[in-house]
Amino acid sequence: MHDKTLTELAAGLSAGDFSSRELTDHFLGRIERLDGEINSFITVTAEQAQASADAADATRRQGDAGPLNGLPLALKDLFCTQGVRTSCGSRMLDNFVSPYDATLVERLAAAGTVSLGKTNMDEFAMGSSNESSYYGPVKNPWDLAAVPGGSSGGSAAAVAAGLTPAALGTDTGGSIRQPAAFCGITGLKPTYGRVSRYGMVAYASSLDQGGPMARSAEDCALLLGAIAGHDPRDSTSVTRGVPDYQAELNAPLAGLRIGLPREYFGEGLDPDVEAAVREAIRVYESLGASVQDISLPHTNLAIPAYYVIAPAEASSNLSRFDGVRFGHRCENPSDLIDLYKRSRAEGFGSEVKRRILMGTHTLSEGFFDAYYKKAQQVRRLIRQDFLDAFDEVDVLMGPAAPTPAFDLGANKDPLSMYLQDIYTIAINLAGIPGISVPAGFVGQRPTGLQILGPHFAESQLLNVAHQFQQATDWHLKRPSFGEENS
Amino acid sequence: MQWETVIGLEVHVQLATQSKIFSGASTAFGAAPNTQACAVDLGLPGVLPVLNESAVAMAVQFGLGINAEIPEVSVFDRKNYFYADLPKGYQTSQMYHPIVGPGEVEIVLGDDRTKRIRVHHAHLEEDAGKSLHEDYHGMSGIDLNRAGTPLLEIVSEPDMRSAAEAVAYLRAIHAIVTYLGVSDGNMAEGSMRCDVNVSVRPEGQSAFGTRAEIKNVNSFRFVERAIAFEVERQIELIEDGGQVVQETRLYDPELDETRSMRTKEEANDYRYFPCPDLLPVVLDRAYVDHLRSTLPELPAEKRARFENELGLSAYDAGVLSSSRPMAEYFEAVKEVCGDAKLAANWVQGELSGQLNRENLSIADSLVTAQQLGELVSRVKDETINGKAAKQVFAALWNGEGDSADAIIEAKGLKQVTDTGAIEAMIDEVIAESPVQVAQYQDADPDKRGKMIGYFVGQVMKASRGTANPQQVNALLKQKLAP
Known part of the structure; x- marks a missing residue:
């Protein structure tokens, strides 16, 4: 069962081949047996999952089952879940049990899905390797010596290892697409504003966006349909209607204009990764697409701009973790300042502290214009690069990350870690959607093709990704991890 | 040396919305601690603000009421600082693009002269909670009921030159917001409080002196006292060869003095930046015009009309237009009796005297405007003389009858002209x-x-x-x- 896609499982539930309870128990069993090795879950909610599964089965017996009814899922541990710890991978929130559900959690529950638990992540979604989690690193099921990518590393590894058929992740600078690429799964970052951020613990509010991580583009389409749409509780979510994301999956690609940003194929790109991406492009040409080179001239400014804007917002967003109302509080504070200092010093890990310091600095008097304002100007230029590119082509393609998954502990220096996101970060600054699909291997480690489209072009991205997956079988490959035990 | 006082006021007005500025929680005063604070007010992880449209409407109404520019776009910024009763670690406010641009307020001085005080801008922001330092045995309690209450901060230019002008300005703001109904103006409950910027300079000097900011003064009288103390302190300091330092001070009503809270060097760097969770507020002309069309007659217009059309003295017109309930009461009496001057005399004389004696506001008057109007009618048509009228008024106040006529009849007070x-x-x-x-x-x-x-x-x-x-x-x- 764990080798099937979400779409196949939905069909199986619908046909009565198995119940949601059986499916849920199967995945819970795998998590129990196998997750000790990869550490992809922070919290497993077995009892609630079984109860939800039973409820979903009852709904199906009454004939009220929607398309997602009874399907198990996992949630990145920054989606607030009522009555369940929501840790953000941080000691700061190790004791935080949310009193409310995030909008996406509510919508998935209303659709009858079953949450298996909360997945591991870089602390407060800050990282590209899942090594900054308070709960320890996640291992890549394709190679236990490798990282799964980050920050949604737990979600990606759990899907790849067959511990859940799909998961929700979030993407602020590549945190869905890069781990999807590293773990050989499909991950979609929707257009900013397409899905609600309410109840998603904020890292960088103007960049954060939740999205599906699954085995196939078809699965992502199924999930996106359930989570997308306006939320009156999130002023930045758009009122625009939600299309049927499955409707266009099978549209032919003849005439599709693909742009290859020159800047995404330059220095620093692993030649094997490049070869895999070029091979994927040839598949598209064989499907009738045309390919042209294109330039995104401000690409080299994306990382600097991102590391001004994201830490600035984070420094403010994370101020609420002060030990006063929830989260970690130090022992016996002598006064308010001592309470703040020690609670935050003890509660946050070093990458989070680094970004709070950077953000506090760039927003401070005398630096604001030089950093924050300038970065916002750069952001507009980057966005314009994409808008100009989409005047000429329908989609852009390139690698999701410059290398395949690297070894655990390999990137000790923060700067080299930040450079991991070189192909993903600009997309968040521009607010456009992007999807990463499996496109081959470098050794035993997967690599991903990233496809980018204009704002709200999710249907097209899913169509383009799905057609690739109809023509190739990279997304069907499974790691040998756990096979001897299953 | 002759000294000139320069005063600017930042008035915080609590807007009379039903719910908070960024959440659906109630703004009602006096509930048990933390019972009116929802997930958004508590700043729980993951929550997001949603702007309350009526707070925007009220702010715009105020802006229109002071003939201010209403910019098409305003933006919320985050003012970052840590305090135990500030749940998110920042206050959502408007630093760079406030909702109300420059405007002006007319004040009336003691000798019936008027003066225009310029308003620099007014911006929307959320209130913080309250820290409770008593009764917790070395700990502090936090009540977040007030957190997220909408405030309009009205920032004046340094146009006032005396404590009396400052108080007159504050009264004028109070009258405008209560006329508009955008605030209950209840100072005892903190619905209106102000920060007072005070400096002194030698008369004739054009450069401003160094100012001190007196925080959170919450009554007309305290504003007057705080300024009086502060002006004297600054002049003495300078005359003794010292220098005023730019600092934040606190007025202590019990000791009737101001004390230093923190100097500029200790001041926070608030790291303002645009709040990414809220979209810029874009007001289209039609919306602003619609609000303009719903504005009531405001105090200055009323005062002018009372003086010019009703023939009242400048003093009477000023007093009777000073608050909306007062003006409405007076106008109702005038409607019934048909004589503005007599109505003015009675409202300001017998009625105000009685209200003052019993420490009541006009809204709590035991004699209705209708009753008083009928009573004044009987004076006007000479059914009763002035002396009897006072008896009738007292009887009405004491509930001895429903109408002036009934009391005149019952007490046999009809004037004998036979x-x-x-x-x-x-x-x-x-x-x-x-x-x-x-x-x-x-x-x-x-x-x-x-x-x-x-x-x-x-x-x-x-x-x-x-x-x-x-x-x-x-x-x-x-x-x-x-």
Whole structure:
């Protein structure tokens, strides 16, 4: 069962081949047996999952089952879940049990899905390797010596290892697409504003966006349909209607204009990764697409701009973790300042502290214009690069990350870690959607093709990704991890 | 040396919305601690603000009420600082693009002169919670009911030159917001409080002196006292060879003094930046025009109308337009009795006196405007004389009858104008006062005017106040003539 896609499982539930309870128990069993090795879950909610599964089965017996009814899922541990710890991978929130559900959690529950638990992540979604989690690193099921990518590393590894058929992740600078690429799964970052951020613990509010991580583009389409749409509780979510994301999956690609940003194929790109991406492009040409080179001239400014804007917002967003109302509080504070200092010093890990310091600095008097304002100007230029590119082509393609998954502990220096996101970060600054699909291997480690489209072009991205997956079988490959035990 | 005082005010007005500025929680005052704080107000992880449209409407109404520019776009910024009763670690405010641009407020000074005070801008922001330092045995309690309450901060230019002007400005703001109904203006409950910027400079000098900011002053009287103390402190300091330091001070009403809270060096760097969770507020012209069309008549217009159209004195017009309930009461009395001057006299005289004695506001008056209007009508048509009218008023106040007419009837206060009846009473008084009559008639004619008062009093007494005093006077003169 764990080798099937979400779409196949939905069909199986619908046909009565198995119940949601059986499916849920199967995945819970795998998590129990196998997750000790990869550490992809922070919290497993077995009892609630079984109860939800039973409820979903009852709904199906009454004939009220929607398309997602009874399907198990996992949630990145920054989606607030009522009555369940929501840790953000941080000691700061190790004791935080949310009193409310995030909008996406509510919508998935209303659709009858079953949450298996909360997945591991870089602390407060800050990282590209899942090594900054308070709960320890996640291992890549394709190679236990490798990282799964980050920050949604737990979600990606759990899907790849067959511990859940799909998961929700979030993407602020590549945190869905890069781990999807590293773990050989499909991950979609929707257009900013397409899905609600309410109840998603904020890292960088103007960049954060939740999205599906699954085995196939078809699965992502199924999930996106359930989570997308306006939320009156999130002023930045758009009122625009939600299309049927499955409707266009099978549209032919003849005439599709693909742009290859020159800047995404330059220095620093692993030649094997490049070869895999070029091979994927040839598949598209064989499907009738045309390919042209294109330039995104401000690409080299994306990382600097991102590391001004994201830490600035984070420094403010994370101020609420002060030990006063929830989260970690130090022992016996002598006064308010001592309470703040020690609670935050003890509660946050070093990458989070680094970004709070950077953000506090760039927003401070005398630096604001030089950093924050300038970065916002750069952001507009980057966005314009994409808008100009989409005047000429329908989609852009390139690698999701410059290398395949690297070894655990390999990137000790923060700067080299930040450079991991070189192909993903600009997309968040521009607010456009992007999807990463499996496109081959470098050794035993997967690599991903990233496809980018204009704002709200999710249907097209899913169509383009799905057609690739109809023509190739990279997304069907499974790691040998756990096979001897299953 | 002669010193000039320079004052600027930042007035925080709590807007009278039902719910908070960024959440659906209630803004009602006085609930048990933390019962009116929802997930958004508590700043729980993952929550997001949603702007309350009525707070925007109220802010715009205020802006229109002071003839301010209303920019098409305003933006919320985060003001970052840590405090235990500030749940998110930042206050959502408007630093760079406030909702209300420059405007002006007219104030009336003691000698009925008016002066225009410029308003630099007004911006929307959320209130913080409250720290409770008593009763917790070395700990502090936090009440977040107030967190997220919408505030309009109205920032004046440094245009005021005395404590009296500052108080007049504050009263004018109070009148405008209560006229508009955008705030209840209740200072005791903190619905209006202000930060006072005070500096002094030698008269004739154009550069401003160094200012001190007195935080969170919450009554008209305290504003006046705090400025008086602060001005004296600064002048003494300078005259003794010292220098005023730019700092934040606190007014202590018990000691009637201001004390230093923190100096500029200790001031926070608030790291303002645009709040990424809220979209810029874009107001289209039609929306602003619609709000403009719903504005009530405001105090300055009312004052002018009272003076020019109703013929009231500048003083009366000022007092009667000073608050909306007062103006509405007065206008209702005037409607009923048809005489603006008489209505003004009664509202400011008998009614205000009674309200002051019982420490009531006009909204709590035990005599309705309708009742008072009818009473004034009876004075105007001479059904009763002034003395009887006071009795009727007292009776109305004490609930002895529903209307002036009923009380006049029941108490028999109708003015006696029947000459025969008055003559009969006069004859009786004269018959009973032979000594006084003799004195009167023997007196120098110049002194008789005063002496007649005794007889008038006796006749009025005999009539239980109902006799027409002019008639009594005239008839007495005739009858007492030697």
